[in-house]
Amino acid sequence: MDGKGEDLFFLSNGHISPVFYSVLARRGYFPIEELNTFRLINSRLQGHPTTHEGLPGVRVASGSLGQGMSVAIGAALAKKLNGDDHLVFSLHGDGELQEGQNWEAIMYAAGNKVDNLIATVDRNGQQIDGATEDVLPLGDVSEKFRAFGWDVMEIEDGNNLEQVIAGLKEAKSRTGKGKPVCIVMTTMMGNGVDFMMHTHAWHGKAPNDEQLATALAQNPETLGDY
Amino acid sequence: MMGIAAGLTIGGKIPFASTFANFATGRVYDQIRQSIAYSGKNVKICASHAGLTLGEDGATHQILEDIGLMKMLPGMTVINPCDYNQTKAATIAIADHVGPVYLRFGRPKVANFTPVDQKFEIGKALMLSEGTDVTILATGHLVWQALLAAESLENQGISAEVINIHTIKPLDDKAILDSVKKTGCVVTSEEHNYLGGLGESVARVLATHHPAPQEFVATQDTFGESGTPEQLMEKYGLNNKAIEAAVLKVLKRK
Numbered sequence: 001m002d003g004k005g006e007d008l009f010f011l012s013n014g015h016i017s018p019v020f021y022s023v024l025a026r027r028g029y030f031p032i033e034e035l036n037t038f039r040l041i042n043s044r045l046q047g048h049p050t051t052h053e054g055l056p057g058v059r060v061a062s063g064s065l066g067q068g069m070s071v072a073i074g075a076a077l078a079k080k081l082n083g084d085d086h087l088v089f090s091l092h093g094d095g096e097l098q099e100g101q102n103w104e105a106i107m108y109a110a111g112n113k114v115d116n117l118i119a120t121v122d123r124n125g126q127q128i129d130g131a132t133e134d135v136l137p138l139g140d141v142s143e144k145f146r147a148f149g150w151d152v153m154e155i156e157d158g159n160n161l162e163q164v165i166a167g168l169k170e171a172k173s174r175t176g177k178g179k180p181v182c183i184v185m186t187t188m189m190g191n192g193v194d195f196m197m198h199t200h201a202w203h204g205k206a207p208n209d210e211q212l213a214t215a216l217a218q219n220p221e222t223l224g225d226y
Numbered sequence: 227m228m229g230i231a232a233g234l235t236i237g238g239k240i241p242f243a244s245t246f247a248n249f250a251t252g253r254v255y256d257q258i259r260q261s262i263a264y265s266g267k268n269v270k271i272c273a274s275h276a277g278l279t280l281g282e283d284g285a286t287h288q289i290l291e292d293i294g295l296m297k298m299l300p301g302m303t304v305i306n307p308c309d310y311n312q313t314k315a316a317t318i319a320i321a322d323h324v325g326p327v328y329l330r331f332g333r334p335k336v337a338n339f340t341p342v343d344q345k346f347e348i349g350k351a352l353m354l355s356e357g358t359d360v361t362i363l364a365t366g367h368l369v370w371q372a373l374l375a376a377e378s379l380e381n382q383g384i385s386a387e388v389i390n391i392h393t394i395k396p397l398d399d400k401a402i403l404d405s406v407k408k409t410g411c412v413v414t415s416e417e418h419n420y421l422g423g424l425g426e427s428v429a430r431v432l433a434t435h436h437p438a439p440q441e442f443v444a445t446q447d448t449f450g451e452s453g454t455p456e457q458l459m460e461k462y463g464l465n466n467k468a469i470e471a472a473v474l475k476v477l478k479r480k
Contacts, residue, residue: 003236010233051265059236061265064256067229071261074233074241082237101257105229 003059007086008075010059012068013093013122014048015204021045029057066099068092069119073109073180076117087175089168090119095127098136103148109180110149117180118171119150122158124189126200142184151179158185159192192219228254231269232261240268240321246280247273247330248289255295262326263299269327270320271296276306276330277417278445278462279367279455288450294422296328297395303327303348304395306416306424308369310338312392315346323348330366332417334455337370340390351398357387360473361405361412365391365424368415368443371459374466379473386473394424399431406432411439411480413472417464420444439479441472 011020018038025032030044037043044055048063060071072090079086096102109117123141125132132138145152151174155167164185171181189203190196193215207215228250231241243250250273251258262269273292280288297304303325307313313331320327354369355376364372369390376386387405391398406412412432414425425442432438445462459465 002238004238008236060232060267061260064260067257067261070229070257071233071236074230075236076233077230078234078237078239081234081239084237101229108230 003075003078004082004084005086008059008072008088010068010072010075010088010090011049011062012072012090013065013096014062014068016093016122017045017047017049020049024055024057027057030055065093065096066101069102069105069109072117072119073105073112073114076109076114076180077112079116080114085116087172088117090117092119092121093127094121094123094125094138094141095132095135097121097138097141098132106145106148106150113178114180115176115178118168118175118183119180120168120183120185122187123184124158124187126189126203128200128203130200142182145182145184149179150182151177152182152184155183155185158187194218228257228269228271229261231271232257232265232267235267235269240270242270242272242317242321244272244274246287246289247276247292248287251292251295251328252289258296258326259299263302266301267326268324270329271327272317272329272331274331275333277332277367278450278458278464279332279334279417280450281334281455281458282452284452285449290417290419290445290448290450291422292328292330293394293416293418293424294426296330297422297427299326301325302395303393304330305348305393306330306366307346307392308364308366308390309336309340311340311342311344312346312390315340315344316348316392319346319348332367334367336367339370339373346392349393349396349398351401352390352392353387353401354390355386355388357385357409359385359409360387360477361402361409362386362388362415362469362473363391363402363405363412363424363428364388364415364469365394367417367459368464368469371464371466372415372469375469375473378466378470384473384477391424391428394427397427397431399435402428402431403436406438407436411476413441413443413469413476415443415464415469415472417459418444419447421447439476441476443468443472 038045044053050061076088196202231243234241362372416424420442
């Protein structure tokens with residue numbers, strides 16, 4: 001857990017902490033029962049992820065958007081300096097790419113050949129106030145990264161785990177070739193729950209008990225361990 | 227730059243991130259706050275061109291708020307050395323300190339008077355000249371000015387104690403209290419806004435433990451402007467003459 005001799009993952013869009021915590025718990029970083037403390041007083045599971053409470057698996061605080069790309073690049077540089085051939089992965093919201101810091105970092109990564117970094121973009125087209133293309137159009141994200149000198153891949157259905165895993169494998173094979181690698185994943189926010197899809201309305205809102213029951217009924221393959 | 231520095235620490239590196247003080251603090255405050263301070267990263271922010279003495283570039287580049295911004299961040303150490311030798315010693319010392327540090331220094335050529343081999347101890351104020359009538363607590367470029375003022379005051383029969391407060395956070399409360407208990411009044415001197423700087427930190431210590439008259443040699447909630455360093459220090463009341471005047475004023479309040 002000291003960042004050396006291991007792959008690293010950075011969550012830049014910290015507001016998706018529920019899914020981050022859920023994955024960390026199920027990968028054994030902390031007990032699954034602790035998920036029930038999310039956002040409660042004295043919890044290690046803060047509203048946005050932080051190292052401050054000592055939660056295993058979190059490497060840096062995120063929540064104020066647009067900082068994760070820079071931190072991931074720094075960690076990737078440290079790996080190069082240390083002769084450590086493990087990789088750095090990062091996840092970014094598409095709306096978050098409106099933050100200018102990203103583009104300075106994206107430029108830096110290409111200019112400095114940070115080719116041990118795989119940045120993934122959750123291109124769901126939605127952000128808290130509406131569709132990304134209505135709020136502040138991002139246009140062709142892939143072309144933007146290419147124009148900045150990155151090796152860019154696309155995953156057609158980012159909600160399809162088989163495609164995601166195959167895409168990540170492909171991305172790993174493209175590291176070490178002089179360019180940072182980006183995967184733009186086209187996704188659906190609220191995928192699998194009919195009333196949550198095709199809208200930004202659930203970006204920052206939890207369902208009530210009835211809505212939860214409806215949503216779970218539409219997803220029989222849930223983990224059932226919460 | 228601050229984000230990348232935070233990332234470098236995750237691989238065990240000790241990054242020294244350096245640019246003009248204005249761009250090393252105000253411009254990137256949120257990045258420092260979240261990715262460095264809140265995340266507890268071992269980054270050393272080394273900021274040059276602090277304060278008015280940057281000179282002709284003017285107020286866009288002259289930050290007088292940086293000490294306040296940095297000292298308010300939990301876990302951040304704030305250091306403002308006074309000359310070349312002390313800056314060099316502090317740079318070496320902060321490498322051994324685990325945790326985020328803000329090291330602030332200036333642009334102009336200033337007197338280099340601290341001993342070349344003096345070890346730098348974070349948080350340990352340095353007694354430069356003992357006295358009995360008034361305590362002058364100075365930081366950064368104002369330390370040399372305080373020594374000049376003390377010399378002139380000596381000729382007027384006033385015994386001034388000069389202490390170099392190179393570390394603003396953590397503050398050496400004991401050194402300050404020991405001195406003020408002896409002299410009964412204090413002048414703080416800094417190339418920074420009087421709001422949020424060394425003076426306010428000292429006022430907090432005194433108010434809590436030993437209330438005493440205090441005068442602030444600092445900028446008075448204003449931006450800077452273009453000029454030579456000497457002209458600016460004169461105009462904004464940050465030189466030996468301003469310290470002398472503040473001493474005469476505070477002595478009357480004892």
